[in-house]
Amino acid sequence: MTSKIVDVHTHVYPPQYVSILKKRTKVPYVRDTEPGKPSRLIILPGEDDPSSESTAKGRPIGSEYYDINKKIEFMNLHGIDISVISLANPWLDFLEPDEAGSIAIEVNDAINDMCDSYKGRLFAFGALPLSAPTTVIASEVERISKLKYTRGVIMGTGGLGKGLDDAELDPVYKALEETGMTIFLHPHYGLPKEVFGPRAAEYGHVLPLALGFPLETTIAISRMILSGVFDRFPKLSVLLAHSGGTLPFLAGRLESCILHDAHYSGPQAATSSRRKIWDILKTNILLDAVVYSELGIRAAVTASGADRVLFGTDHPFFPPLETNSEEEEKWLSVTTNYKAIQDAFGPEKEQAEAVLGGNAIRLLRLATD
């Protein structure tokens, strides 16, 4: 059997979800522009600047965002055997509490059905109705854990509104742990724009996307660790987007600061009988390989192990800047990550194959035969 390539970081907006966004007039929303031009998606508050040219606001949302056939074409072009698709941000976070539960059912079923239309090629992370009561959220975890192709849930960093270190999330974590569903923790909210300074707009989306996103992820998982989530739920599994944000690089400093903080502040709950971050990294955390450098892959593998790093693409985001209409070309964002994995392992082909697919098949139970 040749080894398979699995993409664990690949997004979709099912048509049902796009139609919800089309009915909205504030972020997040989708708006039609000129006839014949693609609709535009405005998901970040910064993209909703009323002073910007109306047609350039947000990003064009082509069929690659909602047509699952385009996902399969992308997979075929890049040699990807299996994709674990997930709703893209901002997921269901913005829904009213009384509608969130039913819309979650509709969207999760739609994504699971997409998988069924390409049996064996597609699996899914569902999305949770986080604005609904926790009993509703936990029920949806239970329900989707029984869907044929759903293996976890994608979550942002907001939780119920107070972050992922909120003890009120415990029933949700409990349901996820008990059903063996992996959390795919993904950024969306970034950092307050002041931190990028008065010239940030001159740099386009670079600072919020390149730094804001991974820093948001790092803060969120650190808060989970400090609040003892992994002490209370020692089998909880969390896949971190973008190779953990920056957690692998900062784990040493974080561990050191925890050890030294009692000097200034008195003993902290976080410092007593807690699990070490290095242990959590190797036990509870999975890291995707969407880090765009050999250095990053090596750090991710050192942090969590070559058996816990998983290839991803971030499709349909980061398309090529220039496309040649004559022939389809591979995406730079994808080939950069492929190359980073090949370079990181060199002749260690078995480890590269594990990262490219074997780990995902084993950890997310994707075997179909």
Next chain:
Amino acid sequence: MTSKIVDVHTHVYPPQYVSILKKRTKVPYVRDTEPGKPSRLIILPGEDDPSSESTAKGRPIGSEYYDINKKIEFMNLHGIDISVISLANPWLDFLEPDEAGSIAIEVNDAINDMCDSYKGRLFAFGALPLSAPTTVIASEVERISKLKYTRGVIMGTGGLGKGLDDAELDPVYKALEETGMTIFLHPHYGLPKEVFGPRAAEYGHVLPLALGFPLETTIAISRMILSGVFDRFPKLSVLLAHSGGTLPFLAGRLESCILHDAHYSGPQAATSSRRKIWDILKTNILLDAVVYSELGIRAAVTASGADRVLFGTDHPFFPPLETNSEEEEKWLSVTTNYKAIQDAFGPEKEQAEAVLGGNAIRLLRLATD
């Protein structure tokens, strides 16, 4: 000649500076508490909570903060031959414009004099009067570049108030480049406290120190890169605290986001004829080795080269939690970084020696014979 150990990240508040802080009543300031107890230093806005117990506010400022003999004792205990001392944050950022120039002269001379009192054991990074007009700042660069022991300047991320990507800093960068003075870029302001969530206080100083500091550094250096500072000043030398914050780990993503951003925002100035981040990392940037993990050292070395990573301690911060009064014990924060370097290089002793001291002696011109 046996190889020497050099600490490039080690702070001091000379008595002249402490007396300035004692006269102040708002952050930053030093206040005396009970007789016989050390004064307390309040340098972060978060430490000035009026509701906290008055005696516990801020951190105790013992003689290790201002007595240079204590620095030498610390060096002797840890086998450190040479220290490149620098004023600790918040440096001179808070001074009134009309006093900043003369206070800078007083403080920089005091630090240089400290070095003279232990010839060959101490060198220095000066501090700049950044609230003064740029002509005054540039003059102080020129002046301290001629001091016997001063090899660069420590700077925060605020610049003249608009960050380090502010074109008004160009005369300062020009003076630094021309005099061959290294900028030691060090965090202080962190991130807005909201990003750490409503439970942050329960985790003591862990989140601001472990994450806020390195993220601040990462954003600051990224803004310098995007604004073309290193294109305009190709010989500018910048030593990044804490192994670059997270720059080594995020360099790939940052480079990728620059390459992909024109798709959404139209071509950016930052994307045309700019130098690649990987090139800047290996040409302009030095990284200290204060990262508390083998993983971090390896990433730093991959990013900037084994000839551009420099041992540091962050003394007098991060002292041991419990000290044994019977005998002096080495500091965990220091031994953690020593061990990380040893583990990262294994039998490659020459590279370890370079990181421990040889690089600093060569790059900062510390040879005294």
